[in-house]
Amino acid sequence: MLLTLSTSMPNPADLGFLLHKHPGRAQSFDLSTGTVHVLWPEVTDEQSTVAVLLEVDPVALVRGRSGRGDSGFSLSQYVNDRPYAASSMLSVALGKVFRTAMTGRCDARPELAGQAVPLKVHVPALPTRGGAELVERLFAPLGWSVTTTAIALDDQVPSWGASPYVDLRLSGVLTVADALTQLYVLMPVLDDTKHYWVSTDEVDKLMRAGGAWLAAHPERELITSRYLGHHRTLVQDAVSRLAEVDDTEVETLADGPAEEVEERPAPLVQLRKAAVIAALRSEGAATVVDLGCGEGALLRELVADPAFTKVIGVDVSHRALEIATRRLHLDRMPDSQRARLELLQSSATYRDDRLAGHDAVVLMEVIEHVDLPRLPALERTVFAHAQPTSVLVTTPNVEHNVRYPSLPGGTMRHRDHRFEWTRQEFQEWAGTTAASYGYAVRFEPVGEDDPEVGPPTQLAVFRKVAG
Incomplete structure (x- = not known):
């Protein structure tokens, strides 16, 4: 199985930093089904290409099927496409060799991690239970230009027609982490089967x-x-x-x-939005900045309420703002609402004069996505520079995670969370921040307030102290 990823970013060699793999080295890694090799067939000033080549051990593949309900006498255990066509085995290989890159981390060059860069992907043999049309439906909405070439069932017998495989080429401008996670998920989805339980x-x-x-x-x-x-x-x-x-x-x-x-029961996302809006109303806020607005879930509720005369959605991700634009249907939004809404690309950890002078700043499920050493920069941006009358912060209560049966112990709720705080940790941070910048703070539960582990989400409402 083969997959190549190419980039023509300003310094193509930076792909090595993003992937945590040195372009001057060929590396091999053992898997339960074989060996995966990471090679660099091209590293120039114009383009860099990394190749992932998976060699499958057919014997190991058959041995790994025991106890999974397959017939021990099935010929399909020995005659199949698993060693040759991109599938869940190639996804596992990507997860093995690019695990850190898929989380969006780039310790050596952190400024690269969030950059969308020109990328090309080539998968020469991709099984598709749904054909080329399904490939387009899966990849195109994510920003990829998709080119598929049908692979004949037998070149010597054209009358047999096309096989269920395509040669796939993708091109687009995405972060490397997004590209890898999308391939990791969608290759086995197209194949519609997995080689493991x-x-x-x-x-x-x-x-x-x-x-x-x-x-x-x-x-x-x-x-x-x-x-x-x-x-x-x-x-x-x-x-x-x-x-x-x-x-x-x-x-x-x-x-x-x-x-x-x-x-x-009402989903927690609904309860969270309702709690934030209720707090904004109780604070008498008319102009609101949704800092870290993501794809616009809260913005939709705010702009629908004429009590909020100015709503500003801010996010560091250009792609998130593009999705928010589509999900909010800005092109069809009534003029009375559109005039009150503004979307800005900016960072929560850098001063931005456009964020100053408003009634309230909302940080809804944002702080846990910030590295702890960067949290003081966010505090200065919001409390010292923007200085709104009110600041609303929601964040997960890590104590409540034990109430999620499918969440393994010690696991955070989202792969991008840098931390999750207990109620005491959140209240200590909020109290110190309020005292440092001249605010008072109160706390409210969001969701069912479990008598043992507290609510799933915790809300802090800061209000600037007069004088």
Whole structure:
């Protein structure tokens, strides 16, 4: 199996930093099904290319099938496409050799990690249960230009037609982390099978890899179902967690009759937005900055309420703002709402005069995405420079994580979280910050306030002290 990733970024050699692999070295790594090699066939001033070559051990592949319900006499154990076509085995290989890159970390050159750069991907043999049309449906919404070439079943017998494989070429401007996680998820989705047993761990893998983009994908139901082997319980678990981490309503993701949806408890994402809006109203805020607005989940609620006369959505990610523009339907938004809404690209850790002079700044599920050493910079940006009358901060309560059965112990709710605080840790931080910058602070639970572990989300409302 072969996959190549190329870039023509200003300094193509920077791809080595992003992948944590030296372009001057060929490396090999052992997997349960064979050996994966990382090679650099091209490193020039114009373009760099890394190749991932997976050599599958057919004997190990057969041995690994025991106990999974396959017939021990099935010829398919010995005659199949697994060693040759991109599938879940190649996804596992990507996760093995590019694990750190897929998390978006680049310790040596941190400024590179969040940059969208020109990328090209080539997968010469990709099985597609759905054909080229499905490949387009899966990759195009993520910003890729997609080119597929059908592979003949037998070049010597044209009458047999096309095989279920395509030669895939992708080109687009994305972060390397996004490109890798999308390939990691979507290759086995297109194949619609996995070479290993699909267990509850797969939900965690899907959340880690797809949490940043899956909820907004128009084919999210198909992706989730296929990735999880069509196991209904696992799919429902993934649906709930996507709603939690990506601000996507459960109703838009889950199948089933309407009466079943209505009987479910309100998703935490809804409770969180309602709590923030209620706090803004109690603070009397009219002009609001949603700092770290992401794809616009809170903005939709704010701009729909005429009590908020100016709403500014701010995010460091250009792609997130593009998605927010689409999800908010700015091109069709009524003029009375559009005039009150502004989207800005900026960072929460750098001073920006455009953020100053407003009634309130909202940091909804933002601080846990900031490295702890950078948190003082965020505090200065918001409390010292912007100096709004009110600041609203929500963040997960790590004590409540034990109430999520599918979340392994010690695991955070999102792959991009740098930390998750207990109630005491959050209150100590908020109290110190308030005292340092002339604010008073109060705390409110969001979601059911469990008597043992507290609420799933904690909210701090800061108000500037007069004088």
